[in-house]
Amino acid sequence: MSSTLRADPVTTASDGPASGEQLLAVRGLRTSFKTSRGELKAVDGVDLDVAAGEVLCLVGESGSGKSVLALSLLRLIEPPGSILGGEVRFEGRDVGAMPRRALRRLRGRDIGIVFQQPQGCLNPVRRIGWQVAEPLMRDGLGRAKAWDAAVELLRAVGLPAPADKASAYPHQLSGGQAQRVMIAVALALRPRLLIADEPTTALDVTVQAQILDLLRERCRAIGAAMILVTHDLGVVAKLADRVAVMYAGRIVEQGPVADLFAAPRHPYTRGLLRAAPRLGEIGERLTDIPGGIPDLARMPPGCAFAPRCDTRRALGLDRCLDEAPPVFAAGPAGRARCWALAGDAA
Amino acid sequence: MARYVLRRLLLAVPVVVGIMLITFLIKAVIPTDAVTAQFQGQMSEADAAQAIAALRAKYHLDLPWYRQFVLYVESLLHGDLGESIRLRRPVSSEIGFRYLNTLMLTGAALSIALVVGMGTGILAAVRRNSWLDVTATTVGLFGTSMPAFFFGLLLILVVSVWLRWLPVVPRGPAAIVLPALALGLIEAAPLSRVTRTAMIDVLRRDYIRAARARGTGEIALVLRHALPNALLVVLTVIGLQIGNLLGGAFIVETIFSWHGIGELAVEAIGWRDFALTQAVILVSAGTYLAVNLVADILYAWVDPRVELAA
Ligand SMILES: Nc1ncnc2c1ncn2[C@@H]1O[C@H](COP(=O)(O)OP(=O)(O)O)[C@@H](O)[C@H]1O
Ligand code: SF4
Ligand SMILES: [Mg+2]
Numbered sequence: 001m002s003s004t005l006r007a008d009p010v011t012t013a014s015d016g017p018a019s020g021e022q023l024l025a026v027r028g029l030r031t032s033f034k035t036s037r038g039e040l041k042a043v044d045g046v047d048l049d050v051a052a053g054e055v056l057c058l059v060g061e062s063g064s065g066k067s068v069l070a071l072s073l074l075r076l077i078e079p080p081g082s083i084l085g086g087e088v089r090f091e092g093r094d095v096g097a098m099p100r101r102a103l104r105r106l107r108g109r110d111i112g113i114v115f116q117q118p119q120g121c122l123n124p125v126r127r128i129g130w131q132v133a134e135p136l137m138r139d140g141l142g143r144a145k146a147w148d149a150a151v152e153l154l155r156a157v158g159l160p161a162p163a164d165k166a167s168a169y170p171h172q173l174s175g176g177q178a179q180r181v182m183i184a185v186a187l188a189l190r191p192r193l194l195i196a197d198e199p200t201t202a203l204d205v206t207v208q209a210q211i212l213d214l215l216r217e218r219c220r221a222i223g224a225a226m227i228l229v230t231h232d233l234g235v236v237a238k239l240a241d242r243v244a245v246m247y248a249g250r251i252v253e254q255g256p257v258a259d260l261f262a263a264p265r266h267p268y269t270r271g272l273l274r275a276a277p278r279l280g281e282i283g284e285r286l287t288d289i290p291g292g293i294p295d296l297a298r299m300p301p302g303c304a305f306a307p308r309c310d311t312r313r314a315l316g317l318d319r320c321l322d323e324a325p326p327v328f329a330a331g332p333a334g335r336a337r338c339w340a341l342a343g344d345a346a
Numbered sequence: 347m348a349r350y351v352l353r354r355l356l357l358a359v360p361v362v363v364g365i366m367l368i369t370f371l372i373k374a375v376i377p378t379d380a381v382t383a384q385f386q387g388q389m390s391e392a393d394a395a396q397a398i399a400a401l402r403a404k405y406h407l408d409l410p411w412y413r414q415f416v417l418y419v420e421s422l423l424h425g426d427l428g429e430s431i432r433l434r435r436p437v438s439s440e441i442g443f444r445y446l447n448t449l450m451l452t453g454a455a456l457s458i459a460l461v462v463g464m465g466t467g468i469l470a471a472v473r474r475n476s477w478l479d480v481t482a483t484t485v486g487l488f489g490t491s492m493p494a495f496f497f498g499l500l501l502i503l504v505v506s507v508w509l510r511w512l513p514v515v516p517r518g519p520a521a522i523v524l525p526a527l528a529l530g531l532i533e534a535a536p537l538s539r540v541t542r543t544a545m546i547d548v549l550r551r552d553y554i555r556a557a558r559a560r561g562t563g564e565i566a567l568v569l570r571h572a573l574p575n576a577l578l579v580v581l582t583v584i585g586l587q588i589g590n591l592l593g594g595a596f597i598v599e600t601i602f603s604w605h606g607i608g609e610l611a612v613e614a615i616g617w618r619d620f621a622l623t624q625a626v627i628l629v630s631a632g633t634y635l636a637v638n639l640v641a642d643i644l645y646a647w648v649d650p651r652v653e654l655a656a
Contacts, residue, residue: 076559108561115559120552125574125649135560169650185560 023192023225024050024073029086031065031072034079040297042068044249045086047327047335050193050225055216057236057257058229059272060246063293066229067116069246070197073227074107091192108135112186112224113195114215117202118178122170128154128181129166135188153184156221157214176207183211183218190222197229212239233272237261245269248293248304255334265330266338267311303339311340350646354639365631369624370418371411427628428621432614437625440610445629448606451529451599452591454522458530459537459587464580466534467541471549472568482538489535494594498528498601515603525602529594533587540583544576551575578649585641589634 031043042065050056058066071077073088075095088095090110098106107113115121123131132150133143141149147166154162157180170178179199186194196215200208216239219226228239236243236257243261244254245268253266264270291308294300302321306312312320317339330336402408406417421428427437466486470479489497501524506514512523548554549572557571596608603609607626614622646652 074559076555078555104561104563106561107559113556113559115552115556117552121556123553123557123571123575124651125578126571134557134562138561171651182556185556188560 021052022049023052023091024048025087025089026073027087027089029069029072029088030084031068031077031081032084033081035297037295037297041249041299042081042296043072044299046246046249046251048244048251048254050227052192053223053225054241055219055226055228055239057240057243058227058246059231059233059236059243061293062231063296064246065249065296066246067197070113070195070227070229073195074111074113075103076107108186108191109139109189110191111193111195112189112191114179114182114186114197114199116198118182118199119170119173119175119202121182122173122178124170126169127166128168128170128173132166132181132185132188135185139189150184150188153188154181157181157184157218158210159184175203176211179203179211180214183214187218187222187224190224192224194219194224194226195229196226198231199228201231245272248299249296250304250337252305252338253330253334253336255331255336259331259334263331265334265341266305266336267309267340268305269336271308303337311338315340347646350652351643354642358635358639361635362632365628365635366419366422367415369628369631370415372620372624372627422628427625430614430619430622432617432619432622437621440622441607441625441629444605444607444610447604448592448595448599448608451522451525451604451606452588452595454526455529455533455591456584456588458526459533459591460584462531463534463537464541467538468545468568468573470538470542471545472564474546479542482542486535486538489532490539492532494528494532495597495601497532498525498598501528502601521602521604525598525604528598528602529591532594533591537580537583537587541576541580544579545572547579548572548575574648578645581641581645581648585638588637588641592630592634 026046026048029043029046029048030041033040033042044065046069048056048069058069060066068077068081072083073095075083075088077083083096086096090106093102095103095106122128129147129150132153133141133146136146136149137143151162151166154166159165159177159180165173165177165181170181173181183199194215199215200211203211212235215226215228218224228235230236240257242255243257244251245260245266246252247268253260253264253269260269261273264273294304294307300306300321302319302323303309303312303325306320309320311317320339323339325337325339325342327335327337328341330338330341399408406414409417425438427441429435430437430440433440466478466482470476470482473479502514505524506512506516512520516523545568549568554567554571557567562571592608595606596611598604599606599608600612607630611623611626611630613619614626
């Protein structure tokens with residue numbers, strides 16, 4: 001019965017928990033890569049919460065650890081990387097303690113993921129339909145039924161001529177079409193959470209907005225929450241319920257989108273927003289704040305943003321260079337890692 | 347697909363003509379012809395000269411070479427491979443069962459090479475840097491650098507002389523075991539290496555990670571997602587390896603007294619039996635060509651991108 005429900009993507013009844021309920025809780029997550037230059041701390045103590053049905057946008061410069069964080073949530077890190085510590089709970093279950101089987105069920109069935117390069121994510125020698133049907137068959141659907149369901153899923157993501165395209169091979173699709181297929185695959189088993197890691201970065205500008213609309217529409221339809229990794233502050237303003245800003249392996253600020261845009265507390269967030277003045281226009285990119293991300297294999301002891309921070313200079317905060325800032329309350333519902341907020345918290 | 351196959355077949359035609367021309371010309375570059383060789387030193391000069399002239403006329407050896415070639419191709423097209431001067435019967439009757447024997451041997455050897463080579467290659471790629479990987483790589487290195495005849499003799503020494511598991515000259519079905527192992531294991535070594543490299547390359551592609559991210563199990567990941575892609579590389583190598591197997595059969599068959607084409611080739615050359623030699627070369631080259639054709643077609647069948655390019 002549940003299989004037939006899953007196979008019908010057009011059913012919009014949300015069978016998920018009520019919106020607002022805690023779905024994902026991440027505490028102190030750390031992921032490192034062993035490199036020739038030493039240990040590279042790509043994710044360095046991340047705390048993150050996602051409520052059922054909400055859209056959380058994860059923003060930050062390239063190389064700040066967003067993709068590694070996304071992969072770590074599903075324990076998809078491979079050598080030379082490893083998850084060194086912290087806790088990921090999904091609906092209260094500890095992902096790190098899950099045996100293999102449970103982890104496989106978590107992947108796909110509870111959490112779907114869409115990557116940046118859709119064409120590279122499709123197996124070149126397998127038909128599209130097979131790739132969409134595979135999770136359904138694993139879920140117990142017969143071959144023919146799974147294929148029909150796959151065609152329906154492809155129709156639901158707006159792929160033209162879905163029945164024909166199901167028998168096509170990946171090289172016969174455009175980038176936008178490939179990403180539609182990947183979205184269909186990721187949502188085939190109606191997961192509670194979709195992770196979308198820069199899903200439009202590799203696509204033609206003309207289709208970017210369509211794909212983002214599709215993501216939001218499909219997530220709403222099945223009642224899934226979404227972690228959307230993006231460079232684009234226009235997208236954040238349009239889609240996000242909450243925002244998390246990542247810098248050098250840490251979440252430096254997170255909070256409701258309206259609060260964060262109206263009154264950013266962390267100097268890095270302020271810099272990002274200053275660099276993108278016309279919010280609401282899709283296509284606005286994070287422009288560089290002077291300087292760059294520090295070398296993640298050679299992190300300084302204090303705040304990672306210190307070398308680029310004008311607030312530190314303005315306020316003459318010396319401890320920034322010696323001690324990493326802890327998390328402070330930032331505004332009514334936000335949090336930020338910055339010594340300048342120490343007064344607020346006290 | 348049908349068009350692709352047809353195209354490949356048409357492209358093979360000039361190669362076939364080339365093969366026939368070369369086997370035909372072998373005669374021309376060898377200083378004594380078969381008839382002369384047969385009668386040398388066996389009767390008086392005059393008698394010999396007469397007999398030679400008669401036989402030369404019978405085998406059209408007195409015609410210019412291009413007319414001989416046309417006659418040769420004509421007879422080939424009628425399935426007539428000539429008559430063996432030594433065996434004194436049609437070459438085709440001898441070559442038929444020899445060819446079957448060689449097919450059996452190379453078939454058995456290929457199965458061994460595929461199972462052992464691809465099996466260890468896949469395992470080594472999945473369990474990279476494990477003891478299994480290191481062992482397979484080390485053993486493979488020996489296999490790659492060891493000539494087939496040496497390995498064959500080694501097998502006889504170990505299996506038949508020391509362990510006495512098989513007689514030195516086994517009869518019946520057991521006779522195929524050692525030569526098949528000798529050929530198959532030698533070819534398993536490079537196949538294992540190629541499979542390992544191809545699998546390692548495929549296993550780090552994005553689509554493997556994407557499949558893992560949607561809950562695909564490790565076994566399905568290796569066999570259903572990665573292997574078909576790795577096969578594209580492995581298939582081209584298998585095509586070449588069947589050629590190696592045929593070549594290796596010449597030596598291994600002689601060592602193990604396996605009555606195949608290879609043993610026949612060595613004998614025919616020793617007897618200066620040109621019709622037989624020609625036929626052996628023709629059949630071997632034709633087989634090689636056919637194998638590569640089949641490999642190409644299989645490749646196109648596995649890789650959906652080929653047809654567009656063709
Ligand atoms: N497989 C890997 N091996 C070594 N370093 C890696 C690997 N993957 C990511 N990194 C490093 O981790 C850091 C974070 O990368 P990433 O998460 O991809 O950044 P983002 O997605 O924010 O652009 C970068 O410094 C990157 O070089
Ligand atoms: S902690 Fe200090 S250096 Fe870091 S962002 Fe805050 S003020 Fe700037
Ligand atoms: Mg990234």
